[in-house]
Amino acid sequence: MSQIAFLFPGQGAQHVGMGKTIAERFPAARRLYDQAREILGYDLADLCFNGPAERLDATVISQPALFVSSLAALELLREQNPAAIEGCSHAAGLSLGEYTALVFAGAMTFEDGLRVVKRRGEAMQAAADANPSGMVSALLLDREKVEQVREGASVAGQIWIANYLCPGNTVLSGEKPACAKAVEVIEQIGGKPIPLTVAGAFHTPLMQSACSALDEALRGVTIQPPRIPVVSNVDARSHSDPEEIRQLLVRQVVQPVLWEDSVRALLAAGATQFFEVGPGKVLKGLMKRIDRKLDCQSINDTP
Template sequence: MAKVAFLFPGQGAQFVGMGAALADSKPEAAALFRQAGDILGEDLLELCRNGPAERLNATDMSQPAIFVSSLAALESLRQSEPMVFDECVATAGLSLGEYTALVFAGAMSFEDGLKVVRERGRAMQAAAEATPSGMISALLLDLPVVEEVVREASVAGRIRIANYLCPGNTVLSGDMAAINAAERIIEEKSGKPIRLTVAGAFHTDLMKPADERLAAVLAGATISPPKIPVWSNVDARPHSDPVKIRDLLVRQVLSPVRWEETIRALLAEGVERFYEIGPGKVLAGLLKRINRKIECRNCAA
């Protein structure tokens, strides 16, 4: 039996129309969206189905929308390939996707996970509005060169590495002045800069005090030991202690995402096939840059 890992996407994977086909064809998916609407007091399915894109892309709504759409896609997979759940030995999610992974692994309930994700999105949106900032991908550059970009751009303002995604794709977060400088420097070093459509400098200390707000809401959520290992973005390791999991989720807001390290560790653990579960195919693309031979199946929202 092949060892399988489930991967869940993060913010940026959203698009108008996601989840609608699943809700129309799968009663279990429709039930998740109805439950989410009751919890949020807002018709999340209508927003996913018809937008507007500006509202769906806002951090406070995109995070719950991706979370629910990904879990709807998970229910679809449960019907189409039930045996793969017996083969799943680990799970991970990119940033926001870590919460989806925890719900899948039984560490959090759907209701608690959705409430925490909603407040996480609100806290991050507020922090972003307080400090004009952004994120930019540095493509086609090795990590030492990206570190040079950070050093040079820091003259203009605060800037940090936010995501270690895969070879040739590192994401920077910072003040807008520093991001503007980084864009120019990346080009000078023969890289390709791509601005990300996010509200602020996620996964850096510019997100304070979002971590404190998140800690407060997590304190009221029940977290149990996961039934299968859930790999943390902060240290690229799995954890079973609920206290440690809660602490790492708070730290994640200000800490860089170690995605490449996580994937390499899962491969070292013997994972032979991955499933990307949720909107988009970003994670499959990153996986191919890490190991072109490994299989990744997409279960789309």
């Protein structure tokens, strides 16, 4: 019998119009957006459905928007394949998506999860504003060559490897001059650089100032042992102890996202069928780079 794992997307998967059709079709999904308006103090549904894109893409907006829209997408899956929701045995989320996974797994309530995500987005935006920084994807290079890129770019400033996404797709994150240098080095050694449109150097020590605010927010909510294993971005392992989960979520903002390792941990745990639940199809694409034979379906309202 196949084991099912749910994957939830992270920042960057947002797009204007996300969740609109689902909210129109499913009252339970619409209620999530209504609850979000009360918690956040602004109309998240209007921003998700109508934009503008510049505001939706802001870290303080995109994180709550993806969190809510991904949970809303579960209502679509509940209609299409209710057995998948009942049979899901593992979960993981890319960066922000880890919060969505934990809420799905019952570790946090929707309301508490959204309050923490709101504070996380604010704290990460503030850390980014304090230090001009960015991120660059290095395509077509293995991990060893990406480390060479990091070393070569470090002459221009602080830079780290931030995301191990899949074979041939690794993200560097750091100060803007170092990111610009990384682009040059990637091209020099035969890779393909893609500067990312993000607010700052996420998943690096440059986000350290966000940790205290996030820790405070997490200590203000109740975390329960998840009812199914949720693989952590930090160490590619699942954890049941609420205090461990809390600490790992704080560490996540300053440490690399081990996404490829997390997927391989799900495979080692027996997962054979995957559902990407939420906006976009980024995770499905990464899955195919990890193992072309993997069965992964995207659940969203994008044609």
